[in-house]
Amino acid sequence: MCRFYYYTTYLFDILSPFYLILASVDRVLVTSTNARTRQKSTPRLAYICIGCGTLLWMLFHCHALILTDIQEIAPGLFLCYPRAGPYVVFMGYYSMFVKAITVPLLMIIFGTWTANNIRKVRQRRIAPVIMNNGNTARNSEQPFHSKDRQFVLMVVVDICIYVVCNTMLYVVVIYYQIAQNTGLTPIGIFLSLVGSFLSDISYCIGCYAYLFISKTFRKEVKRLFFCQ
Numbered sequence: 001m002c003r004f005y006y007y008t009t010y011l012f013d014i015l016s017p018f019y020l021i022l023a024s025v026d027r028v029l030v031t032s033t034n035a036r037t038r039q040k041s042t043p044r045l046a047y048i049c050i051g052c053g054t055l056l057w058m059l060f061h062c063h064a065l066i067l068t069d070i071q072e073i074a075p076g077l078f079l080c081y082p083r084a085g086p087y088v089v090f091m092g093y094y095s096m097f098v099k100a101i102t103v104p105l106l107m108i109i110f111g112t113w114t115a116n117n118i119r120k121v122r123q124r125r126i127a128p129v130i131m132n133n134g135n136t137a138r139n140s141e142q143p144f145h146s147k148d149r150q151f152v153l154m155v156v157v158d159i160c161i162y163v164v165c166n167t168m169l170y171v172v173v174i175y176y177q178i179a180q181n182t183g184l185t186p187i188g189i190f191l192s193l194v195g196s197f198l199s200d201i202s203y204c205i206g207c208y209a210y211l212f213i214s215k216t217f218r219k220e221v222k223r224l225f226f227c228q
Helices: 003-030 035-039 045-067 087-122 146-178 186-201 205-211 215-224
Strands: 067-072 077-083
Touching: 003 035, 003 045, 003 067, 003 077, 003 087, 003 215, 035 146, 045 186, 087 146, 146 186, 146 215, 205 215
Parallel strands: none
Antiparallel strands: 067 077
């Protein structure tokens, strides 16, 4: 149970931001001004990416099932902890480079990319089409629909919530990984606990954010609860 607990903790801790990154990539495709790029956003591609990505992370974290032991840190006090030595160093650098740097950076990049695409769409001026009979017709092609725009906003808000709520925890992780010889200090432990608390909040307030920003989501929730 000790090893399985660590395995599931590592796995689900990375799957949540991974799925959010995939959603942000999909929104980049949907908001593109290029029609061929928008066509790449398909359920089939989403299923493939989710399935392959989940399998990859499941295999990658199998080390937790082998290199995690129950250790006696004090007389009569046992704690489930990664095996001392190079494995602890590896997990420290993994937490710093993957979860504390790469994940937020990718979210910021794709979120900014999506916002830039939306700005281009709003500024885009579609030239009128001159018909053979001399009349002028406007191109009615819409880059993406209203529901897509709402989903884009939901994903961007999700990214902002995740980055803001996890910033303190990531700063603490990076600091202790750089200053490995300083040891844990009371203020460091306090900041770690506060950061962990804020990180957990990011998984709880998404629903309330959706209710606030998405009219479609509010209607669906209302229909679900009132069985309409």
